[in-house]
Each structure stands twice: as structure tokens, then as C-alpha cells.
Amino acid sequence: xxxxxxxxxxxxxxxxxxxxxxxxxxxxxxxxxxxxxxxxxxxxxxxxxxxxxxxxxxxxxxxxxxxxxxxxxxxxxxxxxxxxxxxxxxxxxxxxxxxxxxxxxxxxxxxxxxxxxxxxxxxxxxxxxxxxxxxxxxxxxxxxxxxxxxxxxxxxxxxxxxxxxxxxxxxxxxxxxxxxxxxxxxxxxxxxxxxxxxxxxxxxxxxxxxxxxxxxxxxxxxxxxxxxxxxxxxxxxxxxxxxxxxxxxxx
Amino acid sequence: xxxxxxxxxxxxxxxxxxxxxxxxxxxxxxxxxxxxxxxxxxxxxxxxxxxxxxxxxxxxxxxxxxxxxxxxxxxxxxxxxxxxxxxxxxxxxxxxxxxxxxxxxxxxxxxxxxxxxxxxxxxxxxxxxxxxxxxxxxxxxxxxxxxxxxxxxxxxxxxxxxxxxxxxxxxxxxxxxxxxxxxxxxxxxxxxxxxxxxxxxxxxxxxxxxxxxxxxxxxxxxxxxxxxxxxxxxxxxxxxxxxxxxxxxxx
DNA sequence: GAGTGGTCTAGACCACGCG
DNA sequence: GCGTGGTCTAGACCACTCA
Numbered sequence: 421x422x423x424x425x426x427x428x429x430x431x432x433x434x435x436x437x438x439x440x441x442x443x444x445x446x447x448x449x450x451x452x453x454x455x456x457x458x459x460x461x462x463x464x465x466x467x468x469x470x471x472x473x474x475x476x477x478x479x480x481x482x483x484x485x486x487x488x489x490x491x492x493x494x495x496x497x498x499x500x501x502x503x504x505x506x507x508x509x510x511x512x513x514x515x516x517x518x519x520x521x522x523x524x525x526x527x528x529x530x531x532x533x534x535x536x537x538x539x540x541x542x543x544x545x546x547x548x549x550x551x552x553x554x555x556x557x558x559x560x561x562x563x564x565x566x567x568x569x570x571x572x573x574x575x576x577x578x579x580x581x582x583x584x585x586x587x588x589x590x591x592x593x594x595x596x597x598x599x600x601x602x603x604x605x606x607x608x609x610x611x612x613x614x615x616x617x618x619x620x621x622x623x624x625x626x627x628x629x630x631x632x633x634x635x636x637x638x639x640x641x642x643x644x645x646x647x648x649x650x651x652x653x654x655x656x657x658x659x660x661x662x663x664x665x666x667x668x669x670x671x
Numbered sequence: 672x673x674x675x676x677x678x679x680x681x682x683x684x685x686x687x688x689x690x691x692x693x694x695x696x697x698x699x700x701x702x703x704x705x706x707x708x709x710x711x712x713x714x715x716x717x718x719x720x721x722x723x724x725x726x727x728x729x730x731x732x733x734x735x736x737x738x739x740x741x742x743x744x745x746x747x748x749x750x751x752x753x754x755x756x757x758x759x760x761x762x763x764x765x766x767x768x769x770x771x772x773x774x775x776x777x778x779x780x781x782x783x784x785x786x787x788x789x790x791x792x793x794x795x796x797x798x799x800x801x802x803x804x805x806x807x808x809x810x811x812x813x814x815x816x817x818x819x820x821x822x823x824x825x826x827x828x829x830x831x832x833x834x835x836x837x838x839x840x841x842x843x844x845x846x847x848x849x850x851x852x853x854x855x856x857x858x859x860x861x862x863x864x865x866x867x868x869x870x871x872x873x874x875x876x877x878x879x880x881x882x883x884x885x886x887x888x889x890x891x892x893x894x895x896x897x898x899x900x901x902x903x904x905x906x907x908x909x910x911x912x913x914x915x916x917x918x919x920x921x922x
Numbered sequence: 923g924a925g926t927g928g929t930c931t932a933g934a935c936c937a938c939g940c941g
Numbered sequence: 942g943c944g945t946g947g948t949c950t951a952g953a954c955c956a957c958t959c960a
Contacts, residue, residue, distance in 0.1 A: 434937095436948060462926060473950045478927085486737070488922055494927045495957030512921045616917040618869035618887035618910075636869035636887035642921075661868040668919060670763045670863040670893075671739055685956095687929060713945060724931045729946085745946045746938035929955070936948070 441470055441480040449489060449500060450647045456502035456602045460490070463498075489610060489647075503609070504599035512598070512612050512644070515570065515659050516667045528570075533628070534560040535587035537579055544576055547643050548651045555579035559590060562628055569629045570664055572621075573657040581607055581652065598644075607652055612644040616666065621658055629660055638666060692721055692731040700740060700751060701898040707753035707853045711741070714749075740861060740898075754860070755850035763849070763863050763895070766821065766910050767918045780818075784879070785811040786838035788830055795827055798894050799902050806830035810841060813879055820880045821915055823872075824908040832858055832903065849895075858903055863895040867917065872909055880911055889917055 445460070447453075454460045463481065467474045481498055484490040491499045503511055509527065538558050545552045556576045563571040575597075577585065582605055593600040601607045617639040626633040637658045644653040659666065696711070698704075705711045714732065718725045732749055735741040742750045754762055760778065789809050796803045807827045814822040826848075828836065833856055844851040852858045868890040877884040888909045895904040910917065 438948075464926085475951085476949060479948085481927095492927065493958090495925085495959080497926060514919075514921075610922070612921040614919045614921065616867065616889065616919065617912040618889040619912075620887055634885060636871055638867065638869040638889075659869075661870075666867040668765075668865045668867065670765075670865065671861070689929075715945090726932085727930060730929085732946095743946065744939090746940080746944080748945060924958105924960090926958080927956085929953100931953085932951095934948100934950080936946105938945080938947095940943090940945105 437472055438476045438479040438483075441466075441472060441477055442483055444470060445480060445484060446489075446647065452606060454500050455606075456500045456608055457505060459497040459499050487610070501608075501610075502599065502602060503596050504602065509596050511596075512609070512642070514666050514668060515664045517565065517664050519663075529564040529567075530591060531562040531564070532559065532587040532591045533562065534558065535585065535590060540576075544654055547654050548576070548578060550578060557582050557585050559585070559587070561590065565664070568660075568663070570660050571657055572625055572628050573655055576654040578652065581605060607646055609644040609646055609653065611649075612642050615641045617641075619658075625658055629658060631660060631662075635660075635662070637661065640666075688723055689727045689730040689734075692717075692723060692728055693734055695721060696731060696735060697740075697898065703857060705751050706857075707751045707859055708756060710748040710750050738861070752859075752861075753850065753853060754847050755853065760847050762847075763860070763893070765917050765919060766915045768816065768915050770914075779821075780815040781842060782813040782815070783810065783838040783842045784813065785809065786836065786841060791827075795905055798905050799827070799829055801829060808833050808836050810836070810838070812841070816915070819911075819914070821911050822908055823876055823879050824906055827905040829903065832856060858897055860895040860897055860904065862900075863893050866892045868892075870909075876909055880909060882911060882913075886911075886913070888912065891917075 445466070448460070460466070461469070463474050463477045466477045466481075470477065481490060481492070485492050485498075488501055491501050493499065503509075536558060537555055540548065540550050540552055540554045540556045542552045544550070544556060545554060548556070550556070555578075557579050559575045559577075561573055561575070562569050563573070582601075584604075589600070589604065590597065598609050601609065618636050619639045621629060621631065621633060621635070621637050623633055625637075626635070629637065631637070638661050640655075640657040640659060642653070642655040642657070643651050644655065646652045696717070699711070711717070712720070714725050714728045717728045721728065732741060732743070736743050736749075739752055742752050744750065754760075787809060788806055791799065791801050791803055791805045791807045793803045795801070795807060796805060799807070801807070806829075808830050810826045810828075812824055812826070813820050814824070833852075835855075840851070840855065841848065849860050852860065869887050870890045872880060872882065872884060872886070872888050874884055876888075877886070880888065882888070889912050891906075891908040891910060893904070893906040893908070894902050895906065897903045
């Protein structure tokens with residue numbers, strides 16, 4: 421493995437071996453060479469393939485595991501992370517009941533209110549790295565915990581990557597929506613940014629959440645990214661926080 | 672370095688060497704052997720002291736650095752993290768202006784409204800691992816960005832660890848409050864949990880934030896911990912989110 | 923027992939900061 | 942030029958999984 425050197429620039433773009441290996445493994449993940457839930461080759465195999473020592477491969481995998489892109493399991497192998505079959509379903513959902521542990525309420529019920537094609541507004545285009553007017557899929561749904569509406573969400577997706585998405589599929593898929601995105605469209609969300617605000621719902625939103633229009637609700641704007649920081653989803657949610665709260669840990 | 676073995680339990684409490692080393696370094700941090708901002712001994716020195724190889728010390732330090740307890744600086748050494756002199760001031764503050772980068776507004780202005788001793792309520796006691804009625808310090812303050820009130824905060828601290836805290840000191844200290852806690856009281860906050868809700872301010876809160884009582888604001892309850900998961904601060908904040916938002920990243 | 927990841931070591935060399 | 946952390950290697954052994 422040679423160094424990515426001899427650039428014409430002054431900045432040598434010098435990169436340690438293990439970061440180059442990390443990039444190569446990342447390429448395999450992006451290209452779909454290894455799919456979510458599958459095992460990647462053993463450290464020894466990768467070391468032989470890339471002509472480096474096992475320790476160097478290990479350091480690359482360590483970082484990818486720290487980023488939640490890979491999961492190591494001693495004695496078994498290293499696996500591509502997935503939103504399915506993960507002990508914690510809803511990996512990106514931070515809403516927790518005030519009483520009781522994590523999700524003592526069981527899985528959420530979903531009501532799909534809408535799912536149709538539309539054209540991206542200027543702001544959607546900006547956030548999703550599209551052009552204004554590009555086709556996007558728009559879905560609207562309500563999540564209920566313990567028979568009570570808790571979340572109203574609008575989801576926008578680049579139509580090109582999500583051909584064939586339907587309300588029926590969203591309603592019938594058992595498990596997290598992000599797991600369905602992996603299974604049906606090969607799109608794995610690896611990271612997301614959220615902006616939170618306290619707002620009042622409008623009349624329509626209030627009705628769907630079964631609250632008064634003067635009940636404060638938590639507005640959550642999320643942009644989710646797949647490999648290589650490519651934005652693939654815009655989500656605007658309203659969370660009821662009268663019986664739940666948004667939990668966060670700072671370190 | 673021997674293994675922490677021969678327990679009477681079935682569970683061997685077996686721990687890899689590097690984790691034991693990590694624990695020993697943590698002890699040094701807790702005990703104040705190395706203070707925030709100072710350098711700890713070099714990897715070679717620590718390896719000699721603990722009778723292990725440099726690689727084992729390195730792995731222990733790697734984890735402590737990943738936890739933000741230590742900062743590595745190539746060519747210089749490894750330093751104890753601090754809330755002061757950190758490029759990002761306000762490490763635990765997630766409020767960001769809607770326009771402009773991080774804190775284009777410059778440092779916040781602080782108004783200290785109150786700072787006095789009181790007795791812990793049952794809930795404070797529970798969150799701070801005290802007993803109901805134990806002495807706590809209570810401070811109330813307003814933070815202003817760009818001359819506009821943005822945050823109203825109540826802070827409660829175990830009085831025993833914060834003897835001598837005064838409104839004057841809080842107002843005059845240049846830099847983050849958490850840095851003052853380190854400097855004046857030797858208390859370093861390493862982690863915090865937050866619970867967020869959308870609420871309405873009461874009349875007093877609304878007046879202090881210069882908003883109407885029917886303006887939704889973001890309620891942020893924070894419990895901050897020092898080494899060893901010891902709770903040392905309860906903070907209840909109200910954030911205005913009309914010109915700012917709470918930013919979070921999920922991975 | 924074979925194969926996987928996990929730990930530990932020892933040694934070589936590189937990149938950076940500073941006197 | 943020296944000391945620091947950063948990278949890379951090679952080899953040994955341990956712990957876990959599964960056939």
C-alpha cells in the first residue's frame with residue numbers, strides 16, 4: 421500500500437495507512453459489496469487483501485465501529501450495522517416516556533396519512549442537495565404510543581432513490597422505517613442532524629396530535645445522511661412533550 | 672500488574688490490563704493529582720510506573736481521550752481536559768443562532784439575579800443524590816445574546832462542595848461557569864444528561880425572557896456529573912427558540 | 923479444534939513542538 | 942536535537958462461537 425503522495429499541491433494530503441484502509445472499507449460499504457447485517461471479511465483477510473498488517477486493519481475497523489458503521493462480535497466477525505435487528509429499535513428517536521423505562525409502551529403504532537410525489541421547494545432542495553423543482557416523495561404520518569398520538573412527522577425523500585415508495589409499504593413494514601429504507605432501497609442512514617424548537621401547532625397539526633392549538637410542542641427538523649455525508653432525508657416532526665421528553669446526553 | 676481476580680463470586684470480574692490502567696489514571700484525575708489544563712506524565716513514564724508496555728497505556732489514554740477527559744497534543748503531551756481555554760467555549764450549550772456561524776454573536780452577557788443557600792426539595796435530592804433538606808446553593812441568571820435575553824437558568828449545587836459561591840463571583844468570572852467551578856471549587860463536569868420539553872413560561876419567566884406568556888419556549892433540565900458519575904449540578908433552563916435553535920447530532 | 927476478534931508486547935520509524 | 946505523541950509491524954496468547 422503506497423502513500424497517496426506526489427500531489428502537485430504544497431499540501432501533501434498525507435494520510436496514515438489506517439485512514440486509507442478505512443476509506444477502502446468505506447468504499448465497500450457504499451458500493452454495497454457488504455450489505456447491512458452481513459459480515460465483512462476477517463481482519464486477516466482484509467490485511468492480506470490490502471497488503472498491510474492486521475493491526476492497521478484493526479485500527480481502521482475500530483474507527484468505523486466507533487462511528488457505528490460496523491459492529492464487532494468477538495468470536496463471530498465484524499458486521500455491517502443496520503437499523504433492523506438492532507436491540508435498540510428507533511436508533512435516532514430520542515423521545516422517551518416520562519414514566520417507565522425505554523419503551524415499556526411497546527412499539528409505536530403508525531398511521532400513514534399521505535405518501536405522494538411532489539416538487540422540492542427551494543429550502544428542501546438546499547437541505548437535500550437537490551435542485552428546486554426536483555421530484556421528491558412526501559410522506560406524512562402519526563406515531564402513537566399507548567394509543568395516544570405523540571409524533572406527527574412529514575418526511576421528504578429524493579424521489580430518484582426511493583422509486584416505488586408507497587403508503588401501503590410504509591404501513592405494513594414491521595420495524596423501523598430506516599430498516600425498510602435499507603431493505604427496499606439500499607439506503608442506509610448513518611448520521612443525522614437535528615434542530616429543535618418550541619412551537620405552537622397549527623390547527624391541522626393540533627387536531628392530528630389531539631392537543632389544543634395553544635399547547636406547546638417540540639419541533640424537530642432532521643436531516644439524515646447516508647455514507648459520505650450525502651443528505652437523503654428531510655424530516656419535520658412535532659413531538660408532544662406532555663407525557664414524554666426528548667432525551668440527550670452531553671459529553 | 673496482576674489481574675483483579677480471586678473474587679468469591681462466580682463472575683470473575685475479569686478486566687483487561689488497559690482498563691485497569693484506565694481506572695488508575697482516572698483515580699489520578701479524581702484525586703487531583705493532575706489538574707485541568709495540566710499535562711499528565713508521558714506514555715513512557717506511565718508505562719514504567721504501572722509496569723506495562725507503552726501500547727497498553729496508549730489504549731487506556733485513547734479511551735479517556737475519546738471520553739473527553741484527556742486531550743492529546745502531538746509533540747507536547749497529554750493534557751487534562753478543561754472547560755476553560757477550550758476553543759469551543761460553552762461545551763455543553765447546544766443553543767445556536769439561526770443565522771450566522773457558531774457564536775458570531777460573541778460571548779454571552781450574564782445577569783445574575785440571585786445566588787443563595789436553600790434546602791433541597793425531595794426531587795432535587797433525588798437528582799443530586801442528596802437527602803431532602805440538605806443545603807444547596809441556588810443561582811438564577813439570564814444569558815443574553817446580541818443584547819436579547821435568550822436563556823433563563825436556575826442552577827442548584829450541593830452546598831458542601833460549593834462553599835463560598837457568590838453572585839459577585841458568578842458575575843465577574845470571565846469565561847464559562849463550568850470553568851469557574853474547576854478553578855474555584857475543583858469540580859470538573861465531565862458529562863451531562865438533558866431532558867427537553869416545549870412549555871409556556873410563567874409570568875415571571877416570561878418577563879425575564881422578554882416574551883409573552885403564550886410564547887412556547889424550550890425547557891431544558893440538565894443533570895451534570897463529575898468523575899465517577901457523581902451528580903454535582905441540577906440546572907433548569909428556558910431557552911427562547913424564536914431566533915435560536917437547539918442543535919443535536921445523532922450517530 | 924478451527925476461526926474470529928481482543929489483548930499485550932517490543933521495537934522501529936515518523937511528525938510535531940520547542941529550546 | 943530531544944522528547945512527545947502517532948503510526949506500523951510481527952508475533953504471542955486469550956476469549957468467544959460454532960461445528
